Amino acid sequence: MNDEWTSQLPEAAQAYLEGRKLDEVECIISDLPGIARGKAVPATKFMRQEYFHLPDSIFYQTITGDWGEAAGDDGFIERDMILRPDMSTATAAPWTGDWTLQIIHDAYDRKNKPIEFAPRNVLKRVVELYRKQGLEPVVAPEMEFFLVARNIDPAKKIEPMMGRSGRPAAARQAYSMTAVDEFGPVIDDIYDFAEAQGFEIDGITQEGGAGQLEINLVHGDPVKLADEVFFFKRLIREAAMRHDCYATFMAKPIADEPGSAMHIHHSVLDIETGQNIFSGPQGGETDAFFHYIAGFQNHLPAAIAVIAPYVNSYRRYVREHAAPINLEWGRDNRTTGIRVPLSSPKSRRVENRLAGMDCNPYLGIAVSLACGLIGLNEEKRPDRQFKGDAYEGEEDIPREMGAALDLFDEASALHEVLGPEFARVYSIVKRAEYEEFLGVISPWEREHLLLNV
Known part of the structure; x- marks a missing residue:
């Protein structure tokens, strides 16, 4: 060579x-x-x-x-x-x-x-807009996915994979080490492939769904982390195929199980000082911290079409089912769409819990960063912190693809950050895809309408 x-x-x-x-x-x-x-x-x-x-x-x-x-x-x-x-x-x-x-x-x-409409270029554009303002965005994505039995018939329901014990993976085993052990051979290959590729995994846990796992990545540069998620999706699929199962990143592959998210943690550094702009000299929360949250609350509704890019994505937003249904924010509260995790002032961050694992990682991170940047520039205050169970609050995000695209098409501030040409192409392609879906007659329609209406 x-x-x-x-x-x-x-x-x-x-x-x-x-x-x-x-x-x-x-x-x-x-x-x-x-x-x-x-x-x-x-x-x-x-x-x-x-x-x-x-x-x-x-x-x-x-x-x-x-x-x-x-x-x-x-x-x-x-x-x-x-x-x-x-x-x-x-x-x-x-x-x-x-x-x-x-x-x-x-x-x-x-x-x-x-x-302009190449996804990696879209993310690079957003990161560069931060840097022009003397800011360095930092993100940490969390990847949720299911290991499922092989499914070669689209008419057949997706089922959990068979575990090492010879029994199908069981649900409601969140954080169980025994459940993780069930998928040991697949996880071993994931680790081996990741090591060969030079990727650092922060941890693997069993999530609440049957055969559902989560991989956390170490925080860092948004483009580098999006590259890793892009690579990881292929890596995980290949590891699963070696063991006669599939890895799926669908937002909601199994009706009665939780969906799979790509939670995105955000912090922002001042390039000149290296300090987290969300924390003041005495460690308190700054105006920038609240402006960032307000950016999420005010602009994430229009971004849903990007972070929930398929009709299946909206099946994940189910009350009391481990996915947010609104844009409330709270400290250490996993029922809110916008969460502020426990952390030191240096590591203070804001977590977007709305993004699905089915989104393009470049676009999901780009649009999430865009909402935060617009918030910094608008300097608005968020709603009061939500205390308690946010599932008891009102839904305030679109629940189907058509409504989400309508909001996206009207979001001129978001288009300006992501790029108008990207916004144009994305909307056209996603509407074409939505029309394709609407042309399909589902099993539910055949079962309940064929002889009853």
Whole structure:
């Protein structure tokens, strides 16, 4: 291998390849749903190329593979984008049969301008807006997911996986170490793959659902953490497949079980001083802390279409079922949509509990950061802290995709932060997807309406 090329690789990737010959490089980019798109090329070819091409139409596809009419005035001509590698993202693909690296690429047009609706570029744009104001955003995502039995028939209900004991995974075993042990072989592979890829896991716990696990990541740079969630989704799926089960990141895969969230913790540092702007010199809560919460309360309703991107996402927002139903905020209160966890003043943070694990990590983190940034700039105060069970309060978030998209389309302040072109393309694609869903007759309709109405 070319020593100059390998010297650019992160330490974990170099360790993975030590004494081995790199066979292949997967050049990847996230589309709107968060699916890895790209090309696999021989390592020798990758060493010679500075970029590769993919059509911009990959961002116009719905989750079913259909297309939204989002190409713009020039029409659907599938213009080539220029995709350049970010070598800092190079990481192993340890489940492959040969020695393979994955490298995330960024998308540019022919004038070397970032493609505005590429999800990673959207997040980079938001982070840069913070930095222009002398601020450094810090996030920590939590990933919830289910390990389920193989399901090759869409008409069949999703069922929990069979555990190591030979019994199906049981619900209501939150934080049980015995329940975690049931999935030991899968978790072992998750740890092994993560180590090979250079990712640090802060912890794995059993959640409240049958076969539901949570992985916490160490806080850090938003783009780096979104890259890791993007990689982790693939890593976890591959680990599950090795053990005859599926990993699913659907927001609500099993009707009577809790849904899966991607809780996002936020703090903001002053670049000049390195201090958390949510805490004052004496450790108290600052005006910025309250402004950030107000940004969430005032702008998250319009952001729901991004952090709850599918019709299934709205099945998660169920009263008394481990998911928020409103935008109340509270200290150390898991029933509120906006939670302030217990922490030292240095680590003071605000947690967005509304995002589903089915959202694109780049877009979910970007829109959450955008709400907070708008809040800092508007300098409004939030509602009074909610004390008690927030499930007893009123619902104040949209409950279906159409209503969420209507709010998103009207959110000019959010569009300005995320990028107007992204907002235009996203809305068109998601509405096309919603229309596809509305064209499907469900089993419920056939069961209850066929002979009764």
